[in-house]
Amino acid sequence: MQKVLQVHGIELPGKVNLRLYFQGMFYNLFLPGGVGGDAYKAMIIHQKTAQPLRSVIVGLLLDRISGVVALLVLALLFFMMIDFPLPVIYRVAGGAALVLAIPAWLGFLYLFFKPSLPVFTPSLVLSLAVQCLQVLQAWVLLAGLQVGEAWFAWALVFLLSSLATLIPVTVGGLGARELVFVFAARYLGISQEIAVTFSLLFFLINAACSLPGIFLRDSQSKPK
Numbered sequence: 001m002q003k004v005l006q007v008h009g010i011e012l013p014g015k016v017n018l019r020l021y022f023q024g025m026f027y028n029l030f031l032p033g034g035v036g037g038d039a040y041k042a043m044i045i046h047q048k049t050a051q052p053l054r055s056v057i058v059g060l061l062l063d064r065i066s067g068v069v070a071l072l073v074l075a076l077l078f079f080m081m082i083d084f085p086l087p088v089i090y091r092v093a094g095g096a097a098l099v100l101a102i103p104a105w106l107g108f109l110y111l112f113f114k115p116s117l118p119v120f121t122p123s124l125v126l127s128l129a130v131q132c133l134q135v136l137q138a139w140v141l142l143a144g145l146q147v148g149e150a151w152f153a154w155a156l157v158f159l160l161s162s163l164a165t166l167i168p169v170t171v172g173g174l175g176a177r178e179l180v181f182v183f184a185a186r187y188l189g190i191s192q193e194i195a196v197t198f199s200l201l202f203f204l205i206n207a208a209c210s211l212p213g214i215f216l217r218d219s220q221s222k223p224k
Contacts, residue, residue: 026213070127075159157184
């Protein structure tokens with residue numbers, strides 16, 4: 001996030017950036033959807049830097065979209081790898097979307113947000129790394145639930161459920177993830193009971209990781 005904001009003229013110390021990250025995670029637990037914390041971060045960054053709110057929102061939005069693109073790329077990759085009978089047209093469409101996703105995102109930035117082009121690669125690479133770690137966390141949790149098969153299918157459903165949590169109609173994404181798992185379980189042949197259990201455990205782990213956001217407060221909210 002820091003590099004994306006810098007190209008929009010917004011400078012934040014590393015400690016402030018880290019504090020806002022945890023605070024954003026914490027507020028995401030209570031605000032609608034998985035992006036409610038971004039609204040809080042936008043307000044705080046605007047107060048701290050006196051930068052136009054539009055610039056702050058654009059920077060945060062581009063950072064968020066980069067993460068969504070990474071999610072889509074990994075989801076499409078696992079979609080192509082699952083051992084499940086699908087019409088050829090679905091495979092072709094999935095392969096085309098996988099090939100075009102990153103160039104389309106690059107083209108969008110080139111047309112509308114050229115200042116962000118220098119951070120395109122590091123931002124996307126970091127987003128992909130974060131999402132890969134999330135998938136690894138999911139696999140470790142599934143192993144703890146004694147799930148020993150259909151790893152790619154589980155990864156695909158997990159990534160799709162993460163996308164569903166971004167829809168601003170749920171609190172912290174709770175409910176949206178479980179709904180995706182229940183519906184997907186019917187078609188991919190995975191246990192609905194384990195799917196819901198996994199989803200709830202994952203939410204609780206995220207909630208525990210977000211707890212530092214309660215204590216990381218900054219009394220100085222306005223620029224000097």
